[in-house]
Amino acid sequence: MTDIDRRSIVRKMCLKNNIPITEFLLKTFYEKIGSHITLLGVSPISRHIVRAALLSARECNAPMMFIASLNQVDFDIGYTGWTPESFIKFINEEIERFKLNIPIIIGLDHCGPWLKDLHIQKKYDFDEAMESTRKSLEAALIAGYDIIHIDTTVDPYIGNPSTEIVAERTISLLEYAEDFRKNNDIPPVNYEIGSDRWIFKDERHTRDLISMVLNGLKKRGLNDVKILFMVGDVDTKVTPGNRLNIEKARRLVDLASKYGLYLKTHSTDYVENPEVFPQLGIGGANIGPMFADIEYRVIKKLAFKEEELLERNIIEKSSKILDILFNSIVIDGRWRKYSEKDLRLIPRNRREFIIGLCSRYVLSKIDGKIFELLQNLSNIGINGEKVLLDELKNVIKGFLKSFNLCNVNKKILEYYGFRREGK
Numbered sequence: 001m002t003d004i005d006r007r008s009i010v011r012k013m014c015l016k017n018n019i020p021i022t023e024f025l026l027k028t029f030y031e032k033i034g035s036h037i038t039l040l041g042v043s044p045i046s047r048h049i050v051r052a053a054l055l056s057a058r059e060c061n062a063p064m065m066f067i068a069s070l071n072q073v074d075f076d077i078g079y080t081g082w083t084p085e086s087f088i089k090f091i092n093e094e095i096e097r098f099k100l101n102i103p104i105i106i107g108l109d110h111c112g113p114w115l116k117d118l119h120i121q122k123k124y125d126f127d128e129a130m131e132s133t134r135k136s137l138e139a140a141l142i143a144g145y146d147i148i149h150i151d152t153t154v155d156p157y158i159g160n161p162s163t164e165i166v167a168e169r170t171i172s173l174l175e176y177a178e179d180f181r182k183n184n185d186i187p188p189v190n191y192e193i194g195s196d197r198w199i200f201k202d203e204r205h206t207r208d209l210i211s212m213v214l215n216g217l218k219k220r221g222l223n224d225v226k227i228l229f230m231v232g233d234v235d236t237k238v239t240p241g242n243r244l245n246i247e248k249a250r251r252l253v254d255l256a257s258k259y260g261l262y263l264k265t266h267s268t269d270y271v272e273n274p275e276v277f278p279q280l281g282i283g284g285a286n287i288g289p290m291f292a293d294i295e296y297r298v299i300k301k302l303a304f305k306e307e308e309l310l311e312r313n314i315i316e317k318s319s320k321i322l323d324i325l326f327n328s329i330v331i332d333g334r335w336r337k338y339s340e341k342d343l344r345l346i347p348r349n350r351r352e353f354i355i356g357l358c359s360r361y362v363l364s365k366i367d368g369k370i371f372e373l374l375q376n377l378s379n380i381g382i383n384g385e386k387v388l389l390d391e392l393k394n395v396i397k398g399f400l401k402s403f404n405l406c407n408v409n410k411k412i413l414e415y416y417g418f419r420r421e422g423k
Contacts, residue, residue: 004088004144005095010063010103010412020190022105022147023228025063026262026283028412038277038403041067041107041264042396043288044080044087046363048295048385052392054094057102060397062405065105066091067149067286070116071361075139081364084108084143102409105147108140109286110195112151112173117334120156130169137177147190147228150174153198160199167212174217174225194231196266201233203251210259229264229284230256238289238357242270246280253281274402287399291392293356295363298391299325299370302384306376314380319373321366328362329355 005011014021022039029037042053044066057064072078073087082090091104113129114120116136124132140148152169155161161169170193181189193213194206210230217225232252235245249263256263262283268274269290277285303322309315329335335343335358343351363370377384400406 004091004106005100005102005104006092007095007099007101008103009101009418010409013416015187018188020146020188020226020228021103022065022107022190023226025103025105025408025412026228028415029408030262030281033411033415035404036278036281037405037408038282039063039065039105039284040396040399040403040405041065041109041284041286043109043286043291043360044068044072044082045288045292045360046080046295047090047367048388049291049392050090051094052389053396054091054100054102054104055098055389056393056396056400057104057405058098058100059393060400060406061102061409062400063103063105063408065107065147065284067107067109067288069109069288070111070133070136074116075135076118079361079364081367084139084145088143103412106143106145107147107149107192108136108145109149110151110197111136111140111148112154113169114154114156115151126155126157130173133173134176137173138180141177141181141186141189142184144186145189147192148177149192149229149231150177151193151195151197151231153195163200163205163208163212166198167209167216170209170213171216171220171222174213174227175220175222178222178225188226190226190228192229192231192264193227196231196233196236203232203248203255206230206232206252207255210255210261214259228262230259230261231264231266232256234265236265236267236271238267238269240270241272242267243272244268244276246273246276249276249280249282256283257281274399277402278404285403289357289360291395292358292360292363293353294392294395295388296325296356296359298388299373302373302377302387305382306373309376309380315376317376319369319376321369321373324366324369325359325362326355328366329358332358332361334358334361 014024029035044050053064072080073082073084077083113133119129150170150173152166234249236242253263264284266286268285268287306318310318335354338354339346374384
């Protein structure tokens with residue numbers, strides 16, 4: 001198993017006490033320190049986004065949670081170019097490079113059959129989709145992931161699987177993951193269940209699903225499965241103007257707490273009222289495509305500067321990054337998730353938004369061209385990488401502050417009798 005954030009005292013405490021780090025952080029604050037935090041889950045879409053998240057957490061002395069989907073990071077390599085093992089390796093290299101000693105959480109997001117685009121593209125049947133999912137679970141556990149989201153709410157053959165089917169498949173994957181973990185002497189991990197992608201995502205179905213899964217685990221003698229998060233629909237959407245439905249969130253927090261769980265929200269991108277998340281007691285919130293959109297818009301700004309410099313004969317050649325990025329998105333084809341029209345025929349503002357969101361699928365593939373753009377600017381004294389990282393950091397640090405995560409590391413160490421990290 002791969003070790004991660006070996007410099008962190010918090011991580012060492014968790015290993016010593018055989019408790020998953022995600023659970024340790026939340027329970028320390030909610031049950032011992034007596035204040036609420038919301039863990040920020042960042043999708044590891046590109047190396048710049050991962051680096052910006054780590055640097056933001058260092059500057060805020062906050063924990064950082066990465067939530068990697070099967071499309072992004074998987075045993076057969078996701079669109080980031082990472083496997084779970086190579087992703088952890090990159091994180092560890094960044095830890096050493098920047099001398100980080102913050103708690104870092106690695107999570108697997110939406111792990112389940114047909115939650116990977118390849119499952120749909122290859123028309124996997126149930127057995128094939130489940131076998132691929134089990135391989136994903138194995139790779140994540142071996143790599144040293146801390147929390148795994150089991151999501152079995154998608155089935156292209158049934159259409160809308162019932163609560164009973166979703167619960168049974170969830171239990172099956174939880175049992176498989178725990179058997180594999182124990183057989184390979186892997187420390188305990190936390191799990192997250194439920195989904196905002198399920199058509200039956202009202203509060204009643206959410207309650208029924210949680211109840212069925214927990215009762216099913218108990219009947220199978222799996223009382224030690226450490227489920228930590230319940231996913232609930234709080235009306236958040238990946239779009240500007242996004243707002244959390246406070247009343248719905250409050251009811252779901254209460255529902256989760258009745259089962260000893262924390263509410264986790266997805267699609268928190270662009271949310272305009274982030275400060276209410278910890279006030280309500282929401283344990284975690286995921287953000288992904290928005291960071292790709294930010295990276296795209298900064299690249300676009302830098303590319304315009306590059307073209308200006310080319311016209312003035314200050315640089316000799318252009319990276320042509322915008323043309324390459326657009327063509328890569330068109331070829332990739334996943335922009336069709338957002339529009340049935342030809343991407344070139346969509347009104348400009350809508351097209352720019354879709355390009356920004358879908359750039360996540362190709363940023364790593366054109367990383368060499370992004371480097372060329374940044375190098376062209378660096379050659380004449382413009383630090384484009386700093387511009388990019390600063391833009392991302394400003395947004396991430398805003399969420400860390402709103403989620404009460406600043407100085408969490410310091411507060412935990414002080415609570416447990418450490419005056420400073422590294423003692």
